Amino acid sequence: MGVCASSPTIKLKRNGGRSSSGLEGTRGDFIGRPKGVVVIHVDSDRVIRVQELKQPIQARRIISQHPDHVLCNSEAMSVGTCAPHVPGDEVLQPGQIYFLMPLQQAQNPLSLPELCDLAIKASSALGKR
Incomplete structure (x- = not known):
């Protein structure tokens, strides 16, 4: 007998124009997903700014401007890792x-x-954008 654990994935949903967030058991798409690339600049306690790019770009263009930071895809983040x-x-x-x-x-x-x-x-x- 084994132990199986799963990490909840956080989805952002739009309900009648109101935003809400909830925990879902499976990965899925964001409803009302932005059309461009969205980079949310955060520090340990707040969002500094939201950057929306119209065209795809290489990650190094963002990373090179912020040497003590890392870029993470929100869909690849999970509890315990x-x-x-x-x-x-x-x-x-x-x-x-x-x-x-x-x-x-x-x-x-x-x-x-x-x-x-982070989801909040x-x-x-x-x-706000």
Whole structure:
């Protein structure tokens, strides 16, 4: 007999014009996904800014401007693991949300509250743009 654990994935949903977030058991698409590439610049306690790019670009163009930070694809982040870094040669895809976070913050495994906090920050930041 084995133990099976799954990490919840956070989805952002749009309900009648109201944004809400909830935990889902499976990976899925964001409803109301932005058309461009979205990079959310965060530090340990707040969103600094939201950057929306109309065209796909290589990750190194963002990373090179922020040497003590890493870029993470929001869909690859999960509870109990460190935020996976997007390689510099990867092309950032339209409709995807990326977090640019301090390297030190990204080196620690994400807890459920931290992942939820990032989802709330993203939802709030995207609602304001």
